[in-house]
Amino acid sequence: MTKEQLWQEWRTIITLYEAGSIKKRSEWCKENDVNLRSFNRWYKKLRNQTSAPHAKQGWIPAQIVDESCDYSYPRSLCLKIGKASIEVRDDFDPLLLARVAKVLGEIC
Numbered sequence: 001m002t003k004e005q006l007w008q009e010w011r012t013i014i015t016l017y018e019a020g021s022i023k024k025r026s027e028w029c030k031e032n033d034v035n036l037r038s039f040n041r042w043y044k045k046l047r048n049q050t051s052a053p054h055a056k057q058g059w060i061p062a063q064i065v066d067e068s069c070d071y072s073y074p075r076s077l078c079l080k081i082g083k084a085s086i087e088v089r090d091d092f093d094p095l096l097l098a099r100v101a102k103v104l105g106e107i108c
Helices: 003-020 024-029 036-047 094-107
Strands: 076-081 085-090
Touching: 003 036, 003 094, 024 036, 085 094
Parallel strands: none
Antiparallel strands: 076 085
């Protein structure tokens, strides 16, 4: 993993924590299988960031389709990244989705 990829992965993890958690960092890290010491170190690094490398920010191309996903679940979303299809349900793990999307974006 390159230095930039490492920075981006931790930006994603910190963003996921800040976006939806009202839990303590320790609880959130335990539930999401994230090392607390690493989280705290990166959290401080990213909050005090002045000259850290910046990742390219942008949108991943997406299209709405009516096939290849099971729409029987009342609240779901089907994502296509390259040739891969991912069904996201209401109770999804945001950290896992971010990791999967990142890998698929790189290889597809």
